[in-house]
Amino acid sequence: xxxxxxxxxxxxxxxxxxxxxxxxxMACPACEAVLCYCVETDSFYLGPRPEGPMRYADIxxxxxxxCEQSDLADFVPACSTQIRAAGIRAxxxx
Numbered sequence: 001x002x003x004x005x006x007x008x009x010x011x012x013x014x015x016x017x018x019x020x021x022x023x024x025x026m027a028c029p030a031c032e033a034v035l036c037y038c039v040e041t042d043s044f045y046l047g048p049r050p051e052g053p054m055r056y057a058d059i060x061x062x063x064x065x066x067c068e069q070s071d072l073a074d075f076v077p078a079c080s081t082q083i084r085a086a087g088i089r090a091x092x093x094x
Contacts, residue, residue, distance in 0.1 A: 027078035
């Protein structure tokens with residue numbers, strides 16, 4: 001049996017053009033930076049909260065804004081330890 005890592009989402013909806021998207025918390029495999037990913041628009045926010053600018057560019061060519069080592073396409077679902085280290089409280093994600 002194969003166990004899949006859980007996916008954690010912010011409890012608040014996305015504030016981009018979709019206004020209802022689910023925000024998946026993703027982590028850089030190199031530096032563990034946590035970013036929000038809008039599932040509906042296939043877009044990353046450049047931080048762990050949906051307040052900053054979004055990167056709508058080709059995700060296959062965009063890199064981690066913190067370490068610039070990993071492509072955004074290579075980000076993995078963030079674990080709860082990474083999420084809490086990014087300053088997100090337990091009541092802000094599920």
